[in-house]
Amino acid sequence: MINFTITNALKKLKNKEISSVELTKAYLARIKKLEPKINAFVTVTENEAIEEARKADKKRAAGSDSPLLGIPLSIKDNFSTKGIRTTASSRVLDDYIPPFDATVVKKLKNAGAVILGKTNMDAWAHGSSTETSDYGSTKNPWDTDYLPGGSSGGGAASVASDETIAAIGSETAGSIRQPASWCGVVGLKPTYGRVSRYGVVAMGSSLDSPGPITKSVTDAAILLQVLAGSDPYDATTSPLPIPDYLKNINKNIRGLKIGISDDYFDGVDNEVKEKVEDAIQVLEKLGAKTKNIKLIHPKYSIAVYTIIQRAEVSSNLARFDGIRYGNDRSYFGDEAKRRIMLGTYTLSAGYYDAYYNKAMKVRTAIINDFNKAFNNVDVIIGPTSPTTALKVGASKDQSMFGELQDMLVEPSSLAGLSGVNVPVGFSKAGLPIGMDIIGPQLGEEIILNTAYKYEQETNWNKIKPKL
Amino acid sequence: MNKYTPVIGLETHVELKTSSKMFCGCAANYFGKQPNSQTCPVCLGLPGALPVPNKKAIDWCIKISLSLNCKINMFSKFDRKNYFYPDLSKGYQISQYDLPFGHNGHITLSNGNRIRIRRVHMEEDTGKLIHDGEISLIDFNRSGVPLVEIVTEPDFHDAKDVKEYLQKLRQAVRYLDVADADMEKGDMRLEPNISLRDKQQETSNILPNYKVEVKNINSFKFVEKAVNYEIKRQTEILDKNEVPPQETRGWDEIQQKTFSQRSKEDAMDYRYFPEPDIPPITFTDTQIAELKSQIPELxxxxxxxxxxxxxxxxxxxxxxxxxxxxxxxxxxxxxxxxxxxxxxxxxxxxxxxxxxxxxxxxxxxxxxxxxxxxxxxxxxxxxxxxxxxxxxxxxxxxxxxxxxxxxxxxxxxxxxxxxxxxxxxxxxxxxxxxxxxx
Structure with missing residues (x-):
């Protein structure tokens, strides 16, 4: 049984206890064994991975010590990978091979990472179940009758099932944190603009944030360190300097002010509520102070998010016209078609002001609301998802499935905030529960610090699914 | 004795001669180049590629605006203009909608007529379709080349003024050294819109209840001919007590006449919305003053x-x-x-x-x-x-x-x-x- 974090794998690589080729082959073997059950990958790049691992071993022998040298990772299938098929789990792009690497992929490669393959997702990242994938649904490693969440469901499942050391996902609203919550792993959604979107098949352009899904908070910090920073190819990246994310991760949280909004516990499963409340108590024992705050009710974010994201989707998917590459429009699934129609409608003459323009105004109100809240608190904590993982098939015929599942993370996504899902225990049925630690824009240091301190006290991440 | 006064407005596209394209690093000078030799993921509109605006092109657009006596929107942004055409790589064109860089300017003609400039905005050019029998090919070398669109108010009343305006506009961009404005290379594309007003309604200042646009003309002479042709054609229709249909027409140089391309019923809804991939742009007074100081004597x-x-x-x-x-x-x-x-x-x-x-x-x-x-x-x-x-x-x-x-x-x-x-x-x-x- 292999069970590595980036931290301990790097240690073993440095001490020559293991080579990257051995490590990579072990993960490829596990992928081969578990994939029939989990279906976390759309494409496994076995040959390329072994080749890259070999190179990494050579580099290490030559004295190189780049931050991810020889570490096998999985990457969501909406990140462009040069020479490797990139489908975004849609048959429209069934045979699309990008001629360039996404900035995130380039950075991972430069840091020495080995790419095991491309993980499954909701087609075009439209959903929170991974059931809308054209390559079959991914199953939750904790119970394969259940969904892994989504859209980065393949990534979260690949981490939870130890098919990889860590995964790279992307979140528009919930797509990292929600599957991380359902699969019992750490999922970090960085501030919008902290990590480059260049080369990520666009979904909601004003929201998309690539980020890591890992087995530990430290691993998330290590990956963010590699991924973060301004990109000359993405005009929306922040030019502000990147802090050392590991430096303050173990800082004392005595006096940390945690904001709690009752509205974020509205309609949440009791089991989930209890576990998150327990987790907050753990933080209080470490010296954190809680404070009740009032925020705009998350239900309003559903409407705002739906309008803005569908509008952007309708425009972003226009290029897939079947003229130059890919398959024609008949290959779009129902969910993509629904989003294209709704987005087209809300942007149409005569409707723009009533929908898109109004949504943008409420979005500004939500941003201001959070800014005000962060004047008084350091982080805001709530459940990541109102439920534990739902059964396979639950999203069928539910056109608003994702929006209801992601209600609690949509407000912070609309405001471009940072947030991290941390496992806080299990339901009686044995399904993972997660809490969402939300920080202000560029607040990654404080949320990682909070998450790390909690993780050190509890070690939920040491419990593994039986596979 | 003519019963009607022509009411004419003009949209002009001018291609800038920046060394790189509007949103990527590809060379912008596409003339005579091997098809698709100057392309990259950005101008090909590949999945995940993002636009990064060309600062020089924006500066030049501001200079053009200033030289046409325009006001500058100190807070501006890019917008997406959504429509389908095979030469449009992303399925939308990055343009400017409600906050163009320049607005409310004018050009004064030699006869003293003042032509008001409604707006000067920045956008990107499309690729080029080449039809060869059964086959249609696309060359994306032109895709993403910076384009400035200058729109006048309907202040012209004859083709002669239109021609002089165009000469002055071309002269201005050449003086600024921001465009070659070479008609034969398609650096300048002209779109007059023409309608006729009954002279008895002259004082009312109300615009006619229809408008005919003639698209994509690439010569001053052809604009003159197209305008004169339209004046004649519309006069004949109005004389029969009919209203010319609102439509888009093209100019056929061989037959020396305009022809219908698209009627009002097929009018496009471009579903403009702010381009989320490019943050809004704010100018300072100092920046504008600096650009103004760089404008040569016109x-x-x-x-x-x-x-x-x-x-x-x-x-x-x-x-x-x-x-x-x-x-x-x-x-x-x-x-x-x-x-x-x-x-x-x-x-x-x-x-x-x-x-x-x-x-x-x-x-x-x-x-x-x-x-x-x-x-x-x-x-x-x-x-x-x-x-x-x-x-x-x-x-x-x-x-x-x-x-x-x-x-x-x-x-x-x-x-x-x-x-x-x-x-x-x-x-x-x-x-x-x-x-x-x-």
Whole structure:
């Protein structure tokens, strides 16, 4: 049984206890064994991975010590990978091979990472179940009758099932944190603009944030360190300097002010509520102070998010016209078609002001609301998802499935905030529960610090699914 | 007597000559290049590629706006214009909707008519479709080339004004050195919209209830023809008490007429919304002042200065200021000429009449040529008088006829003189003949 974090794998690589080729082959073997059950990958790049691992071993022998040298990772299938098929789990792009690497992929490669393959997702990242994938649904490693969440469901499942050391996902609203919550792993959604979107098949352009899904908070910090920073190819990246994310991760949280909004516990499963409340108590024992705050009710974010994201989707998917590459429009699934129609409608003459323009105004109100809240608190904590993982098939015929599942993370996504899902225990049925630690824009240091301190006290991440 | 007043507005697209494209690093000069040799994921619109705006292009768009007396939107942004066409790689064009860089400017024509500029905005060009029998090919070298669109108010009333406006606009962008505005290369594309107003409603200032747009014309002459054709066509329809349909038409140069392309029913809904991939742009007063300071003296100002400073006629000054290069050459030559006591008028005459190749002949060289020509002229003056005197004494009959009122006789005398003189300025000889007869 292999069970590595980036931290301990790097240690073993440095001490020559293991080579990257051995490590990579072990993960490829596990992928081969578990994939029939989990279906976390759309494409496994076995040959390329072994080749890259070999190179990494050579580099290490030559004295190189780049931050991810020889570490096998999985990457969501909406990140462009040069020479490797990139489908975004849609048959429209069934045979699309990008001629360039996404900035995130380039950075991972430069840091020495080995790419095991491309993980499954909701087609075009439209959903929170991974059931809308054209390559079959991914199953939750904790119970394969259940969904892994989504859209980065393949990534979260690949981490939870130890098919990889860590995964790279992307979140528009919930797509990292929600599957991380359902699969019992750490999922970090960085501030919008902290990590480059260049080369990520666009979904909601004003929201998309690539980020890591890992087995530990430290691993998330290590990956963010590699991924973060301004990109000359993405005009929306922040030019502000990147802090050392590991430096303050173990800082004392005595006096940390945690904001709690009752509205974020509205309609949440009791089991989930209890576990998150327990987790907050753990933080209080470490010296954190809680404070009740009032925020705009998350239900309003559903409407705002739906309008803005569908509008952007309708425009972003226009290029897939079947003229130059890919398959024609008949290959779009129902969910993509629904989003294209709704987005087209809300942007149409005569409707723009009533929908898109109004949504943008409420979005500004939500941003201001959070800014005000962060004047008084350091982080805001709530459940990541109102439920534990739902059964396979639950999203069928539910056109608003994702929006209801992601209600609690949509407000912070609309405001471009940072947030991290941390496992806080299990339901009686044995399904993972997660809490969402939300920080202000560029607040990654404080949320990682909070998450790390909690993780050190509890070690939920040491419990593994039986596979 | 015409019952209608034409109401004409104009949209003009000018391609900028920046070295790179609007949103990526690809070379922008696509003319004559191997198809699709100047492309990248961004201008091909590949999944995940993102636009990063070209600062120089934005600066130049601001300069064009300022030179057209526009106000600048200090807070501006890009928008997506969504429509489908195979040459549009992303399925939308990045353009500007409600906050164009420049707005509310004007150009004043020589007859004093002021044409108001509604807006000056920045956008990207599309690829090019090449149809070859059954096959259609796309060349994306032009995709993403910076394009500035200049839109006027419907202030023109005839094709002549439209043409002059276009000449002035072209002159301005060339003076700014931001565009070649070479019509043959498609650097400038023109779209007039034309309708007719009943003269009885003249004072009401209400626009006609229809508008005909003629799309994508690439020559000033064709615009003139298309406008005149439309005035005639619409007059005929209105005379029948009908209203011309609101539509988009094209210009057919072979048949010399416009033809219907798209009717109002098929009017596009572009579903504009703010481009989320590019943050809004805020300008400071200092930035705008800096750009303003970089704007050279523009043609109208230069022409007026030439008239005042060098005592040139309006005609001469206009010719010399048509192109900035020529105006600069003239002024440099004047500077050198001062040392030789050559007056600017002489230099202007030489440049206008002799049309020296200003790329090869240095101003100093031209001055030397003028000085030398002056000496030759002085020498020839004596020879000229001698020859003319000879001709007059040898052809007394013709002289009498001329004095009797027969103009032709003078031409005969001129011919005789020219025969003896060879290659000289005939007008000078003619003047001398007249003078000496009297």
């Amino acid at each position: 043609p109208d100002a230069k022409r007026k200065r030439f008239e005042a400073e060098y005592k040139l006629t309006e005609y001469d000054a206009e010719i010399l200021t048509r192109e900035k290069n020529l105006a600069d050459y003239f002024e440099n030559t004047v500077k050198v000429g001062q040392d030789y006591k050559i007056n600017p008028k002489q230099i202007a005459n030489t440049i206008i009449n002799k049309k020296p190749n200003i790329e090869n002949i240095l101003p100093a060289t031209l001055v030397k040529i003028i000085v030398k020509a002056g000496q030759t002229d002085a020498m020839d003056e004596k020879k000229l008088q001698k020859v003319v005197k000879e001709v007059l004494t040898q052809n007394t009959k013709a002289v009498e006829e001329y004095l009797g009122g027969k103009e032709n006789a003078l031409m005969f005398l001129l011919g005789q003189a020219m025969k003896k003189l060879g290659k000289v300025d005939a007008s000078q000889v003619k003047q001398l003949l007249v003078k000496m007869i009297k």
